[in-house]
Structures are given as C-alpha cells and as structure tokens.
Amino acid sequence: MGRKNKNKKSEAGGQPEQKPKENPQHQLESQQPGTSQPKQSAPPQESGQKESSQQQGAQQKESSQQQQTQRQQKRPQHQQRPQQQPTRPQEQRPQQQEQQSRKQQQQPQRQQAQPQHQQGPQQSRKQQQQPQRQQAQPQHQQGLQQTWPQQQQSHPQQERSQYQQGPQHQQGPHHQQGPQQQQSRPQQERSQYQQGPQHQQGPHHQQGSVYQQGPQQTWPQQQQSRPQQESSQYQQGPQQHKTPQQHERSQYQQGPQQQKPPQQPNQPHHQQRQQPQQTQPQHQQSPQQTPTRQSSVSHSSSSTSLSSAPSQSSISPGTLGVKGEAEANYLIMDLSKMPNKAYHYDVTITPDRPKKFFRNAFTQFMNTYLPGHFAGFDGVKSCYLLEMLPKPVYEGDVSIADSASRQIQFKVSIKPTDNIEIDLGSLRTYRNDRIYDKPMRALQCLEVILANACQQKGLRVGRSFFTRPNQTLDLDGGYELYTGLYQAAILGDVPYLNVDISNKSFPMALNLIDLLNVLRIDAGRSLDQRGLQSLSAHLRALKVIYSPPPSFGAAPRSYKVNEVSRESASSLSFKIDTGEKLTVQSYFASRGYKLKYPHLGCVVAGSSVKPNYLPIELCSIEPGQAIKKKDGKAQVQKMIKFAATSTDERKRKIMEKLQYFLHNNDILLQKFGIRIDNQFIKVPTRLLRPPSIEYRLGKLVDPRNGSWRNLQYLQTGMTLKKTGHKWAIIYNPSRFLRHGNLLDFSNMLFNEAKRMGINLDSEREIQETRDIVRTLEEYKRKDYDLVIVVIPNYGTSYADIKQKAELVCGLLTQCIKEQTLNRRVDNQLIGNLLLKINSKLNGSNHKISAKSHIVLDHAMFMGADVTHPSPDQRNIPSVVGVAASHDLNGASYNMQYRLQESAKEEIDDMQSISRHHLKVYFQKNNCYPNNIIYYRDGVSDGQFKKVNKFEVSAIRAVCKELRITPKITCIIVVKRHHTRFFPTKPTGDKWNNVLPGTVVDQKIVHPNETQFFMVSHQSIQGTAKPTRYNVLVDDAKFTMDELQMMTNNLCYMFPRCNRAVSYPAPAYLAHLVAARGRVYIDG
Template sequence: MEEPAFKITQFVKRPDFGKEGPKLNVRTNYFEVTKMQNANFVHYEVTISPVVPRRLNWRIFNHLVDKYQEAFGDSRPVFDGKTNMYAHTKLPFGDIYNFEVELEEDAPVVRGRPLRKFKVRLIRKQEIVLEELFRFLRARGSRTNDCHMAITAMDIIISHKISTKYPTVGRSFYVQPQRTYPLSGGLEAWRGYFQSARPTVSGKMMINVDLTATAFYEKCPLVEMVAKILGKRSPNDLRRGLSVNDRHKVEDIIRGLKIKDNHRRGSGRKFRIEGLTETPASHTMFDRGDGSTIDVKTYFYDTYNLRLIFPFLPCVTVRRGIKFPIEVCEVLPEQRYIRKLNGKQTKEMIKFARQNPSLRANMINEGLNILNYRNNEYLRQFGMDISNDMAVVKARVLPTPTIQYQSSFEPENGAWDLRNKRLATGATLGSWSVLVFLNEDDLPDGVIEVFMREFVNTCQYTGLNVPNKHPPLSRANPIGNIEESLKLAWLKAGNTAKANPQLILCVLPEIVKELYAEIKRVGETIIGVATQCIQHEHMFKPNKQYCANVCLKMNVKLGGMNSFLRNIPFVGEMPTILIGADVSHPGENESPSYAGLCGSMDARASRYAASIRVQGGRDEIINDLANMVKELLKAFYQTCGSKPQRILFYRDGVSENQFEHVLKKEINAIRAACQALDDRYRPTITFVVVQKRHHTRFFPIEKKYTDRSGNCLPGTVIDSDITHPFEFDFFLQSHAGIIGTSRPAHYHVLFDENGFNADKLQILSYYLCYIYARCTRAVSLVPPVYYAHLVTARARLYSRQGVVKPELQRVMYFM
C-alpha cells in the first residue's frame, strides 16, 4: 500500500508553561553566554593533505595561523579538527588560499615515515547571519541553516583552545589524572568535561558543562600491559608463554595501539601495532637481507647485545612486517580505549564516574578553571563572555499519584515495599517446573525444597495463585544441550499438571550470558513458554523481598496485572493506546539492529504487548513500523473490544538532528497502519521523543526539596529557562536517587493532535513512571519506553530469524 502523504510543517510549539506543584529553584549545569558579537561569522572549508589524525590536524592548523599571520590579519580563527573553520570576520586573503606547513621532527609516524610537509587549502563558504540566531532565541524565527551554523560555530569557539591541549572525543575532552584510577586489563579511567552551546527559552545562549569519563590505555611497558590483559600479577607470570586463546585475546585488545621502541639510544621510534606473531621471539625468523635467516632473539643479542628476558612471548608486528619483541616496546600515553569494556571494567568505570550531586557540582566548577573562559583569546575574538556561575532555574515538584494494588496508597519519595500489599490481578500458576543448572553437590535438593516452600508462600501472600506448590524438579548441564533440557522440563510440567505448561523456573549457577541467552531463545522462540531465571546463591538464604520481586515478574509473564493508578489522566477518558518504541543498534560487529514496540492493552496502561523486527544495522528509522503498529492495534481491539481513539507514541533513541526525518517517516507509518485497518479510521496522534543521553543535571538548593541521596525529589520538572526557545519540551526527574547524580529524562513533543497542555502531559508522564511492572519504585522513563528497550535487548539474544511464539506475544514475557 502506498504511504499516505501526511504533511508536517513544524514541530509543536509550547502551548503554555506548567503550573502544577510547589515552585522552587534549583541549580543546573548551564552557564549563561552574557555577551556575543553582532557581526556575522564567516565559515571556511579546510582541506589538509596528506590525511592525518585529528589531533595532528590541530597542530598543523595552529602552526599555519602562527606562520602566516599576515594572511590572517588580526584574526585568530577556530577549527573543528576536520574540515570547518570559523572566523569572526572575513579574512583578507580572498575566497581561496593555499598554504604549505612544515612540522617539527617529533611528528608521530604515520604510514611509515615522519610527516613534515602539509598542504592546506582554505575556501570561504558563507557568511553566517547571526541575526537569524537572535530571532530564533526570541521565538521570532525558525531554526534556519544560518541559525544551526551559528550554534555549531559557538561549539567550536568554546572548544578550540582546549582541543589543542587535551585528547578530545566529540564535545568532550579528557585530562590525565594526577592520581591514576586503574581499571582491570591494562586500562585506566580518565575524567573529562563535556561542553555544548544550547539555545534556551530565556532568549539566551547557554553553555552546558558536565563531567564525563572514559577509559585510556595505561602508559607502561607493553609486557606489563600483556600481563594485565591476561589477569596476571606481573610479567613474571607469563613465563609459560601464551596459549593460542591468550594470544588472540591480547591481539584483539592491542591491535592499533601506538607504541615506541626502547632498545636503542634516543627517544625511540613510534609505531602502530598490526598484530602478534604466532611464534615466540626465540622461534620467529626473518630474512637478514643477504639470503640468510635469523630468529628475533638471536638478532637482538647479536645486534644490540640485548639478552631477551621474555623470548617465549610472541613479537609485535608493525608496518612493513617489522617485528619487535614485546619487552622492547612501550605504550605511548593519551590513547583512548575504543573497544567495549568487559563486565568487570564496566563496574569499575561506573564506580569511578558516579558522584553525588554536591560533589559533581563542585567538580564541574573545577572544570571551569581548566576551561578558563575568561582568559580565552578565541572567545574574546568572537566577542563572547560566559558566566562562571551555574544557572539557577525555576522548577516544580509534581503531585504524587495514588497507586492501586488490591488496596490503594500514596508512596513516599518515589518508593514503597510489598508488605501488606497484594497484586491488583494475580495470575494462576498451575503448570510449571523447576530446571536447575547445577549438580546436587553444589545445590542440594534439601536447599531447593526450603527455598521453594518460602518462594511459593511469598507468591501466594503477594497474590499470585499457585495451586501446584510442588512443581517437578529437573537438573541439566549448563554447557550441555539447553534446548533438550528445556523441552524435557516442559514435558514434566505438562505431564504433572495435566495442563499446558505456563512457566519454567530456571536456576543458574552464576551470571552466564550465554546460558541466559539460550534459555530465552529456546523458551520464547522454539517452545513458546515463559521462563524465569534466578541465581542459585539466593536459594541458600530465602529472602521475602527477593521472592516478592521475582513474583512481580512472573505475574505479568502469566498475564496478571501488578498495579495500576487510581485516577490515570488522559488514558482512562476514552480508548487510548500508549506505545513505546526503541531501536537497539549493534556493537563493533556487523550484526543487525532490532526495533521494538510495546503497546498498552487496557484502560489502566498496566498490561502491554510487544512487536519486534530485525533491520539493517545503524538504521534509526523503524523500517516496518506500519505493520508493527497494526499488530498492536489489533491486539488492543481483541483485548478491549474497541479500537483506540487516541495514540500516545513515546519514541526513544532519537537525537535532535534526526527529529524531522524520524517524525515524518514514522508519523506516516502510524497513519498507514490505521488506514490499513480501516480507511476511515483516524485516531488522534501525539508523538513524543524521550531522551536520556544528555548532559543536563539538577542540583537542589533547599534541603526540604532534597531526597536521601542528595538529589532533587522525584517529580521535579523544569519546562522553562533551559528548555527550547519555543518548542514543547520539558525535563522530568521522575525517580528517587539511589547513588550518584540522577539524570532527568528529556521529553520533546514533535507532533500533537490531542491538544496536550504542559501540565497534562507532564503529570501523565510522571504518573506512568509509578507503574513499571517489575519494581516497587518510580522509574526514570515512562514504562512503554522501558519495555520497548527490554524487548529489543531480548531480541538480541535470539538468532536473526528468531520470532516470539504467538502464545507469548500478548503477555509481558520480556520482563
């Protein structure tokens, strides 16, 4: 069917500012641009040849400006390290100019030889009319190309000087710590600072400054790096050499690493590692050039009088097949680790990066000393002044909803427990079995029996009806045939209960991703049965709270409903479907992306159905959205007996520069889904982008508006001062802080046929955060988006052709 033409002229304008809730002031990590020049900026295109890394480009550029001062007049232009240069006025050399630059001898090795001479071409592209930015800030003009370019230029103005001094990634730069914070595997954590120019509703430009962190390789002898990668205490533990698996592991991590040799006098030559030899240095041969061969160990002794300490380790290979023993190489500093961190490293990085609000605010202010805006000659050149004080902005705390289990209550500080509470609608679990992936020595039958007694009692007490209190028990090998084991457990459940199996409770030996993934793949795409995994250590000391939390997940997997809101706004007024959408992208490999939708199935917005598609890697648009929405609309109709008259679509994972493209494509797809069901079916649509990957943080000022973690209270909302100059957006911190500084969600309404005002959408979005089915806390995102994220994460565990069985698609199997 041809896609209907559906004209979208602009994003929704802000209807009003919210009024609900007590008003307060909070600090935020925005710093006001107090002064800007009125004259137009000028944009130039920069071409540097030969092509070199970005860090070297800045060196070349700064050397160029210093050497050819007359050509630049009194201007000190700024450069993005790639192809864009901005000047505060038109430069005197005309529209095109070619320069030659010669660098000093300490240039790094690129493609085999020290680079010395570079050709630089500058081409004047356009004047950037700043009046268009000022009109945009005053809500009197749209975000034109000149407006966008002016904001981009400001990003480069504030970052140019700092980028020439420190390693830079995007809008962040990183500072080598005075005291190292080591991560496992030869890495260390560096703190950095993010900065970005932001237009705001106050009619001012602001600079958003935040902390960031990333991993760098340690500066150390390469042999120490190898030992740390393999988890050894010191290089002495490498004396047995490397196994094939160890060699592959090391090679994967150090390939591309920049090193220098240290076996000769002088500063050492610089190289980039291409790989490791399959043989140790004592057996790695090379041609001397006269037809004879020699091994690396002997060569280094004969030539440099150097007796290798680690001849049993492989050599590194660099350009033109040159080989060096690992022990004569040193890792060069300031090299960022660009691969994915493993589980242990991720935990270490989170611990390093996490700061409570007061400490984070102090560290951001310390970063201003490094940025040193007041003494930045480039800012002065462009007539810019930036305040050193964090902005104080207006906020409100939204009222807390009333939650309904079998009785109602109003939670305090965004959290509650399940004591004396029973599920709103408890499912019945009659046909099930327990599959244990441990032998009896590691987990005796007696321990399992005690746990199961407590677990079933807790489920009954919580409201999940379990008539079969003694499910059959099976054991399986965690590295055996998982599919066969699950099928046998499924048969046991059915034969015991004389009914179709509903659930298999799987007891895992530890956190084994491969085992968990296979259980979910087989259960959901082959057998068609819900599975619930638990860690075996919880069975030795049964805990009521843990058992109750597992019960929450099981209840919704079986079609039950844990809780709902007493008076849910908007959704309960007429048939309304909430849809959350997300796209999960691949990591370093070329695997596909997964698109997931979750749609509410009742007037209480507590039950959801899911739809999944596999699509091309890195494609942000949901390609088969029309059919996915159609599936959810059909499921809604079959569940409720009526078509939804309104659609509230929460879309995750979209950056600002993709708003227009995603909106146009996906609104048309939603319309197509409706018309495919009935030509006259035209529900009203609201399309809201939800963003968590941003750098806005709030810091409470008044103690009475602070929670136990030092964060702002759940329900804190900001829709003025730092939001868009005129579009409909707001920041909502819906959850209670636990550790570190809470990150609010940013909601941006791109399309609205339902006539939301600020209060109505803010309160609905906040209230929804209290009915996330698998925990007893308000969460940081609206549940439809959370669920869509869980669905795409689950889809990654299936084979590419894996499709969830129809019997599971109407329940929340992904919990």
C-alpha cells in the same frame, strides 16, 4: 478527544463554572476582537476587507451585551474577569488606581450588568478624558482600550490585570477584522486562547487565566496566599521588577532588545509557553505584530540589536504542583558582542596522518602565513575566521617536532567552502525555529570556538576534555579512569553553555610485559589460546610505542596494532632486503640484542603486504588513547561507583574543571566576542503529586519518594489447570549450591505467590541437570507454564537459555544467578521475582487510580527503542523493540522486535509492527484505540524529522488502512544529555537530589517547542539524571499539565518494580525488548 468534560469547580465558592449556550451571533463576537472596538479608534482595514457599518455593529453589540449581562449575573464574583485598564504611561498608574478603586466602590449595579468590553459608541468617562498624548497614539493601539466589568478589586489585582491583559491591547494589522470578516477554525481557536477565557470554553479552557481563577488543579492547596500569588505572577506572567535571575542576566542583555514590546503568540493552545519578562512603560510600546512563530529578537543586522536577550516564549508552561527553585548546570553565554558573520574555510593537511599533530601544524601555518588572523580549527578539516581572506587559496609547508624530537613535514592549504558565509546572528534569532531547524552551521562554528579554550589543556573525546588526574582510579583489566569537562552550546531562552563532569576509561600506559601480569597471563610461558585472545582483544586498534634497543641507534616510533602473532619470536620468520629468511629472534641477535622473552608472540603492525613484527618486550602502550570499544562489566561497575556522587560534590568537581580551563581567558573567544558567566543559572521547578496506585479490590497506595509497598496484585494470569500453573526449578550441579537452599527458596516463592494471588501448583520439581537446554525441551513437552533456571557461574549463559527457551521451545523462563541464591534469600528478592513472574503469566501488577489518571477514551500507549552494536561491531544488525498496551489501564503490554541495518535509527518495519499491535488491541477490547500515545526513545534532535517522516507516517498509514482515525501524540524521550539539577535547599534525599516528580519547563528548554525536563524517580546512587521530553506530534492537543501528568503517571507503571522509573513504562519496556533481541543475537 475522549477526556471527560467536567465543569471545573471555582477556587473559593466551590461551584461549577456555568457554560453559556451557543449563539451564532455571540460566536461571531467572541471570535472577532475587532467588533468590540469603538468607531473613533478602529484601525484601518487591510485592502480586500469589507468595511462594517455602524448600524450592524451596534445591533450585534446590543445583542451580545444582553447575553453577557445574563451570564455575568450568574457568575460568582471570584470568577469574573479582572478589570482591564486603559493603557496609560507608567507614571500615572498610582493615581489611576486610586481613582479606579473609588469608582468601583460607587459603581451602580446597572453598570455591572453591562460589560464595558462590549460597549459600542458608549465610552467610559475615563476614556473620553484621556490626555492629548494618549490620543496621539496610532489608532490600532487604542482600539481595545476598554475596561472589563468586575467587582471590587484590590490594587495588586489591578496591577496583575494590567500586566496580564496588556499585550492584548496592541493588535497589529493581523487583528484588524470587521464584523463581516470570517476566520478559519484554527484562527478562531487561537483567537479564543489568546484573548483569555471566552464564552465558549472547552475542557482545556475552563481554567482561564492563572490570575483570574487561580491554579484550580494545583496540589496541595487550591487557594494561594498573597506571597504565593506574587510568586505565581513572577513565574507565569510579565513582571515590572527584575527577579534575581533576570538581574543576573541583565549584564548580558543590553541594547535595544530591552525596549521591544511583548508580542502576541499565534500558536495552538497546547504549544504556548509564557515566561517571565521585563515590562516597559506603556508609552514606549510599539504596534503589535503577530508572526507565524513568535520572536522577541530583532532581525536587524546590527550587533547591538541582536543581544542575547531572553525570548518571550509562545509555549505556556505547566501550572500543577508545588513551585520551587533549583540550579541547573548551565552558564549564560553573552553573545551580544559577537559579530554577525564568520567565514568557513576548508583545511587540507598532507600527509593525512598522524592527526594528533594537525592542530600544531595549523597553528604554525597561521602564525607563519597569516599573522594577525585568528581562526577556530576543528582539528580535522574546517576552520572559521572573522574576516574573508583577500586571496582564494593559501598554502605553505610547516615542520612539527614529534615526541622523539624528529621533524615531521606537513603541507597546509586553506580555501573557502562553497557556502563560505556563516550567519552568527542566527544564534540570536533562533527562537523562531523548531528544535530540529536549529542554526546548525552557526552552532558548529560556536562549538569549535568554545573547544579552542580546552584543546591545549585537555584530551578531547567528543564534547569532553579529559585530564589525567594525579591519582588515577584503577578499573582493573589494564584500564584507568580519567575525569574531564563536558561542554555543549544549548539554545534555550538565551544561549547557554551546558557543563558537566565526564568520566571515561583509558588504557594504562604500560609496557606489554607488565600488561600481561595485569591480565593474569604468565609471561614466563608461551601464550595459550585464552591468553592470546585476551591480549589481542586489549591491544586491537591501540597504538604502541616501539623502543628499539640502544644498539640500533634509532628513536622510538608509534605503531597501530593489527594483531598479536600466534607464533613466538623464536619461530616467526620473515625475509630481509637481501632475500635471506630470518626469525625475529635471530634478526635481533644479529643486531646485538638478545630477546628476553623469545617464547612470546610479536605485535603485528603496518600493512598486510609488508608487516612489521615487534617483540612484545620492546613495546608499551601509548598514553592518552581514547578507545571506542565497549567497557567490560568490571570497568563499568567501578566507574558507576566512582561517579556516584552527591549533587554538592558533582557541582564542586564541575567548578574545579571550569577554573582549570578558564574559557574567558582564551584569546579566540575574546576575538569572537564570547563571554561566559561563571555561575549556574536558577530555574523554576514544580513538584508534581505522585499518582495513587490501585491494587486488587480497589485498594490504594500512595507512593512516597517514588516508591511504595506491594499489595495483592491487580490481576493474575489465568490458567486452565485445576491445580494452578505448573512450574519447576532446574540447575547445574555445583559444589557451591546446596539442594537445601533451593528447597527453602521454592517454599518461600510458593508461599509469597499464594499471598499475592498467583495460582502456582503446590507440586513442583527441583531437578539437577547437566544439559539445561535439553531439560527445557522436556518440560515444554510436559506442558509446563514456567521454569525457573539457576544460571551457573560458568558454562551455560543467560543468552543461551533465553534463545533456546523462547525461540526454540516457546517456554517461559525466569532466570536467577547462582551467586544470588548463595547469598541470603529474603522477601525483597522473592517479591521482585514475583513481579516479573506475574507479568510473564499475563497478569497485571497494579494500575494508576482513576482519580490520578488523565481520562482517555480507549488509549494505546506505545514505546519504541533501537539498540545498536558498539562501534567495533558494525557487522552486527541493530535491534528494534516496540511495546504497546492492550488493556484500558495501560498495564498489560505486547512486545515486538525486529532486526535491521546496523546503526540505522529510524524503524524500517513500523507499519508491520503497528498493524500487529492494533490488531492485538482490537482482539482484547473489541475496538480500536481512539488515542495513540507514542513514546520514542533513543533519537537525537537531528533525527526528529525522520521519526515524523518514517515512523509516525507509518502509524498513520496503518490507521488509514484499517479505516480508523485515532489521535496520535508522539513524544521523544531523550536520556543522552548532561543536564542536572542542584537543589538550592536540602531536600532530605541521601544524595541531595530534587524529589521525584520535579519538572522544569522554563528557561533551559527551546522557547518555541513543547519541551520539558522531568525527574520522576529517586536515584539509588549519585546525582539523579532528568529525562527530557519533546512533543513532536500532538493531534490530541494536550495541555502542558496533561502531558506532564500523563508522563509522570506512566513512570509508575513499570511492572518489574514498585518504584517509579526514570522514563515512562512503554519506552522502558521497548528498551527491554530491544535488549532481549540483542540477547538472541548473542546466543
């Protein structure tokens, strides 16, 4: 990788750490832990391995000791390793520490020059005088019980040294390597990282252990006080005493799990995370094992051994930033009493509609035909039982009463699925799996069981359960707002239930005549074209309740709306059973009912062969219908305003919903042995320092709370015209827009552009036009660089302008709404417009200062996103947007978009897009990038494999075609989640949010993945939504700190505002590209 390999300065002395010269013999010793073991305690070698002779081992150890002596004399005292104490029972530790401290004060200088961890047959006196019970330990536990050389340490440092080096004492069969055994390169790298800082440290290993050298990059202070060290010890390493969070968990973590020894990770250095863990007495530790992926949970079938204990993760969390704490909307799920197996059955219910009665039909079937059995039903076709039924098939008839007290007959049958057995125990051993290899069948079963507690009290939409509030919020247009509880099972260090407040619009249960008034349609007149379209759009796919006149003697009935007829009830005719043709109005008159609104159309329902025509006045919207249509702009604006609450208010609403649904009182959850805590968990946070922003002439600005003031732009677009960029303003004639306002606006824009360094022509046209598209073509022929278009309130749309200007004319435009100009035009509005204009003219607004950036040698930052049509528009294609930087600062981007199959997430044409971006990069820099950082937005956990298989592979294929080998890092950007953070102390933010730069990479993340949450922006309104990042591919082997710092910095590189955005600029720009492609389609 092309990062600078500078020597890290020490914490106290400020001197660079000296790097020893390479030595083949020294390499062998540093890579093979087994060479430092004394003969009498060496573990037996595995079959097939050669036994090393004492003489050869002694020679190697003597040579290594001399080299280590030279290095140790040069190393400052604060950089030397803490002494690694022999493993003793916990009850002897105080006496041992006192003896060791006395010995250190009297230790001769020659003993400091001879590292004990490389002594061969020479043993320390303490090791020769170990108690008899310690000698009875297995040999592989005693082999590495040496003492590290050190200069006087305090007792707390000794304790940290013991905890820190403890797991390395107990090496299992995989570490029984003699001097002759060779390791592969990846194994050597893992060995170096696992054994602490080695003699041959690369740029990623210069920090060493957190306790040996301190967080050298931590901001703002490098030196930690003793309380800070204790806090760091809690967050970074295994602890002896429980933290409040661990004590909170302890009631769910009983059983043999607590006595399981820590295990040594076997992962690349950039995928290791260490989390707080409980420390047991050392005499209870068992031989160490090193599986491919670390697991801290037994695979035994016993339910007690599969308790939901927190995992010992193999991914190292980041260290940079100011440490803190926040609450997360996660509840601990105790699965320790859950059985190891459940049984999956298929459910068939006929007739297959109406589905809203399926749950009641299934419940009655279980009570009638399988009394005493408890099953979780998903409401459609699957159920889960705790025991296997004796017979293969069960079926029976049930009768359910509808809203009109009519009995509906259903036939219910259940039979086992092909793969009937569900391994619920996998919910306690998932820590070995990748995030896309989660135990999906067990998770689905768990989700069905959890939903059962909310089904009877709420209306389910996806993973949310809504209740109609006592006072609903009118969203206009015939919609009202429902609030609900979102819940999802999350596999973090332990299983959690993620809970959040949910808001959704529902159609008002109105009579259709009242709906016409809401839609501003005159019910006293026939429907015109606009009224017909508005009513049809509102009712399409909804269900209405048809209430026959009393003279019919029939009960109300529900119908699904197909459309609204163009013909009125007085003219719309149909044939009755006798063959006679009647109008709807005359038919109802013959049955004794006179229509009040015969001039209105009818609701058309039923089949196309034999439709039903229902008079509008006799129909009303069925309550509680969840719609899949996209909300209108008015509804979205009101929903956002209502949902914009502080963190304290949001937490209160969540707790109210939890109190309403009462999960733990549900009988099915009790039968499945599930219990849910009632308090949010606390997670450790770190506040990253914001980067310095660099402008023209190297001027720097330090952001505050995620925002900063603009200076003169870093680089402005070049033009060959002597007078500057030719530009004009055009607008439609309007009685609301005055020419004087436009003149003032143009003067302010020109003056501010001049101050910011943008070379605009002082001469510009302000033209009124009735045909904006034709006028754009004229300006293109006149070789104009930019046209500012005032979008009228009615008439020509934004989509029309962009489609014609960019696809037909090839002319840059900057749009501004007429209503915006009618309001006060201030410097903020002008500044925001110029940020966009400078970017469109191929300028760069700002960059991250070199002192704040991770130095990468020729990196190309890519972002990709795919936008999909709404569920009711599946005939419209999806749009792919990919943005890629082509400068050395990551500030200038090139855009590509494609159309592809509707609702398809993986990008089909990734090879062509990547080839284009790489060639543009080459044209700008005369070389190809050495690093490609690819931020992929908009994919779910289940699609990670496809991204790797189709998109990352496509990038690699293009690189192979171009004969280049850049290091590719793929980071998934996830915004569609319900994780929120709630500060435990006031932060000074208006909404009491965590501050910009807050990162969380422990507890709520997958224990075996490089994953973190980050709040990089300041929320303008409401609770801030963090972004989740999953590292899918990492050829560059970034550390967690490097990934988080790079990601946070890129959030300050969005060119359209002088604020940090919620996710990195490449992904944000890709989203805008895909949205622009959607605009082209709409136009």
